[in-house]
Amino acid sequence: MTIKITIDGKEIEAQENSTVLSVAREHGIHVPTLCYHKDLTPSGNCRICVVEVKNSRFLQAACTTSVADGMLIETHSERVVRSRKMTLELMLANHPQDCLVCDASGSCELQDLSYDYHVEVPAWGTRGTRYQADSDPNPFVRVDFNKCILCRRCMLACAEIQVRNVWGIAYRGFDERIIAGADTTMLEARCESCGQCVAYCPTGALTDKMSYGQGRAHQVQKVTTTCTYCGVGCQLDLNVKDGKILHVTSNPNAPVNGMALCVKGRYGYDFVHHPDRLTRPQVRKYLLDGKPKSREGKNWDWVEVDWDTALNLAARKLVETRNASGGGSIGVLTSAKCLNEENYLMNKLARQVIGTNNIDHCARL
Ligand code: SF4
Numbered sequence: 001m002t003i004k005i006t007i008d009g010k011e012i013e014a015q016e017n018s019t020v021l022s023v024a025r026e027h028g029i030h031v032p033t034l035c036y037h038k039d040l041t042p043s044g045n046c047r048i049c050v051v052e053v054k055n056s057r058f059l060q061a062a063c064t065t066s067v068a069d070g071m072l073i074e075t076h077s078e079r080v081v082r083s084r085k086m087t088l089e090l091m092l093a094n095h096p097q098d099c100l101v102c103d104a105s106g107s108c109e110l111q112d113l114s115y116d117y118h119v120e121v122p123a124w125g126t127r128g129t130r131y132q133a134d135s136d137p138n139p140f141v142r143v144d145f146n147k148c149i150l151c152r153r154c155m156l157a158c159a160e161i162q163v164r165n166v167w168g169i170a171y172r173g174f175d176e177r178i179i180a181g182a183d184t185t186m187l188e189a190r191c192e193s194c195g196q197c198v199a200y201c202p203t204g205a206l207t208d209k210m211s212y213g214q215g216r217a218h219q220v221q222k223v224t225t226t227c228t229y230c231g232v233g234c235q236l237d238l239n240v241k242d243g244k245i246l247h248v249t250s251n252p253n254a255p256v257n258g259m260a261l262c263v264k265g266r267y268g269y270d271f272v273h274h275p276d277r278l279t280r281p282q283v284r285k286y287l288l289d290g291k292p293k294s295r296e297g298k299n300w301d302w303v304e305v306d307w308d309t310a311l312n313l314a315a316r317k318l319v320e321t322r323n324a325s326g327g328g329s330i331g332v333l334t335s336a337k338c339l340n341e342e343n344y345l346m347n348k349l350a351r352q353v354i355g356t357n358n359i360d361h362c363a364r365l
């Protein structure tokens with residue numbers, strides 16, 4: 001059912017049961033958030049998105065409050081802004097002032113909000129560093145709970161997207177903190193190192209261990225590409241600095257996978273710069289010499305050549321074989337690690353150019 005509400009003096013038609021936040025965003029009205037993420041169940045715990053609803057005694061969390069007919073909502077009244085500032089101050093009172101050396105600086109939502117609301121460390125001081133940094137032996141995820149704002153996005157991402165339920169919350173008051181399992185290591189708590197919790201963490205509490213200290217958001221160029229591992233075809237962003245892939249981040253607009261990636265897609269990129277990796281084609285020496293194949297001497301050795309030489313040789317051999325024995329004597333194997341478009345082209349090459357229906361795919365092997 002359609003109802004009428006007013007946000008910041010603007011009359012809006014909204015669907016019943018929508019939240020204040022979703023209606024505001026649909027109409028281009030900015031309401032800041034920290035614990036909220038569109039992929040996760042709203043928990044309403046950080047209190048940054050509070051708004052003033054006329055005749056309501058308390059400020060309401062926009063992410064969990066449903067709209068009702070005739071509601072009058074203010075998203076940036078003096079009372080709202082004062083509350084957001086106080087909430088941010090309380091967070092900073094329990095947070096190290098490490099932005100200068102923090103990997104998350106430049107992509108940290110707490111840093112951005114503190115800047116937007118002109119909030120500084122409260123005059124009455126901070127609790128500072130309380131936990132050991134890099135406190136978990138997980139090889140991919142770096143944990144620093146000094147920078148945790150208890151938003152619970154890691155818990156929800158792990159439970160709702162990865163369905164591993166590694167993270168929980170324990171203790172109370174200033175001692176409240178995120179724990180893995182029953183306060184064990186992440187791996188002992190069934191973590192499969194997918195990095196979803198890192199992708200959803202709004203601060204530097206969870207970061208990528210392999211690239212820690214090597215480059216921050218403004219120092220890298222993001223290159224959107226398709227994962228090279230399996231046939232799902234997840235999209236991801238390579239974070240490149242000085243021609244080197246530093247780490248992989250989720251691309252929120254990825255059509256297949258959204259923010260989700262597996263451990264291979266997110267952390268298995270180091271093969272790209274491995275010194276053993278072949279980056280140029282190689283052919284057997286006897287093929288270059290035009291001599292009969294022999295395992296004797298150097299005849300069988302691999303020789304590095306340019307792409308034109310390698311492709312011309314392959315094309316010549318395919319033509320020779322087809323002319324001598326027919327297209328049916330040739331078989332083509334493609335790969336799940338290629339794009340759909342590349343597999344389509346191989347299909348065309350096999351059936352229409354070579355003249356064989358012998359084409360198969362590694363996913364069936
Ligand atoms: S997590 Fe954010 S606010 Fe905290 S030190 Fe890092 S950049 Fe600064």
Ligand code: SF4
Pocket residue numbers: 141157158162164165166167186190191192193194195196197198
């Ligand atoms: S890395 Fe994946 S499985 Fe492990 S805690 Fe984070 S979200 Fe859960």
Ligand code: SF4
Pocket residue numbers: 147148149150151152153154155178197200201202203205206
């Ligand atoms: S570790 Fe990150 S995502 Fe998890 S509660 Fe802390 S700040 Fe939020």
